[in-house]
Amino acid sequence: MFQQLGNKKSLSLQVEESLTEAIRSGKFSPGQKIPTENELCEIFNVSRTAIREAIKKMNARGILDVRKGSGAYVSEISVQNASETLNMFFELSSDKDLVRQTIKTRQLIEPLIAKEAAKVRSDKHIVLLTKNMEAMIRCDLEDKKKEADLDNDFHQILLSTTENSVLQLLISPIFNLMPKFKSSVFAKPNDGDLINEKNIMxxxxxxxxxAVSNQDSNAAYTAMKEHLETTYHNYLTFQP
Structure with a gap:
């Protein structure tokens, strides 16, 4: 069931790799409980410390779900679980150029999402987008976090129209960074800058x-392209 352990790597890393390969090869299914710590100690002939360290790392990676008093289970496969790893990377990254790279990535992808949204949106999506717009207009100018969250929600609704789980996996972590980025980028502008920025948005x-409501895909593409060009300009203007 498990690969034999070698000598070149730490025992905990070898256990982690062997468990991961067993899951990847289908020997354990999502939601299935893996052997107990004692059983794994016997299987791998290693200490409980090595087993615990391996399980701890796999839990942090989202591969295992450790339940207190119950044991460790193979994590269920979902867009949310997979995207959490990407979220962690983005949030902990020390790359000072990450904001610029993120906006440039959005410029490549989001106009196409808007174009597709115009083709496939439902009446329900239009209602959600309209309510989001109304909430954005009512949002207090000083409440930058709420405004950033509403901005994020608008783009998430557009993404949801595609019903594409792979696209959501790749893009949602980027959207989840938007409130944090926006709060930092617009931390110091004066009221005039804030008012103008909000009105433009x-x-x-x-x-x-x-454009999406009228199912005009070309107009939706152009509108999103212009929006993100302005976002990029604002970042270059207001960054610390």
């Missing part, structure tokens, strides 16, 4: 919503 969102 609302106008852009209105243009995107109008």
């Amino acid at each position: 609302i106008k852009h969102h209105e243009n995107i919503l109008s």
Whole structure:
């Protein structure tokens, strides 16, 4: 069931790799409980410390779900579980150029998402986008976190129209960074800058919503492209 352990790597790393390979090869299914610590100690002929360290790392990676008093289970496969690992990478990254790279990535992908949204959106999506716009307009200028969350939600709704779980896995972690990035980028501008920035964003969102609502895919593509070009310009202007 498990690969034999060698000598070149730490015991905990070897156990981790062997368990991971067993899961990858289908010997354990999502939701299935793996052998207990004592059983794994006997299987691998290693100490409990090595087993615990391996399980701890696999839990941190999202491969195992450790339940207190119950044991360790293979994590269920879902977009949310998979994207949490990417979320952790983005949140902990020390790359000072990450914001710029993130916006540039959005510029490549989101106009195409808006274009697709215009083709496949339902009436329910239009209702959600409209309510989001109304909440954005009512949002207090000083409540930058709420405004950033609403901005994030607008783009998440557009993404949801695609019903593409792979795309959601890749893009959602980037969207989840938006509130954090926006709060830092606009931390110091004066009220005039904030008012102007919000009004421009609302106008852009209105243009995107109008195009998606009218199922005008080319207009939706152009509106999103212009919106993200402005986002990039704002970042270059207001970054610390």
